[in-house]
Amino acid sequence: MMNFGLIVSIYDEIDETTETIKTFKENQFPIIVIQSDPNNPKKIINSNSVNYYELFSDFAGSKDQYVQERIDTKGSTTPLKTWSTPKDIIK
Numbered sequence: 001m002m003n004f005g006l007i008v009s010i011y012d013e014i015d016e017t018t019e020t021i022k023t024f025k026e027n028q029f030p031i032i033v034i035q036s037d038p039n040n041p042k043k044i045i046n047s048n049s050v051n052y053y054e055l056f057s058d059f060a061g062s063k064d065q066y067v068q069e070r071i072d073t074k075g076s077t078t079p080l081k082t083w084s085t086p087k088d089i090i091k
């Protein structure tokens with residue numbers, strides 16, 4: 001027998017993620033959500049709706065910066081700040 005679960009990493013895609021969580025809950029799969037802080041309380045997942053939830057700081061800085069980085073890196077979903085060393089970020 002195979003065991004399934006769901007691990008989701010999101011920014012502010014609350015509607016899509018909530019629907020996905022609902023589908024997986026109907027099938028009683030464990031759900032883990034890792035979210036970058038979207039700096040908008042309305043875009044935070046309800047941590048009680050999943051088995052494990054962790055909120056991290058916003059590496060991208062803002063939604064506009066996130067979108068621009070995706071354009072600049074031709075679709076990469078890893079913020080450029082995560083590729084920098086701390087001394088490169090701290091000015």
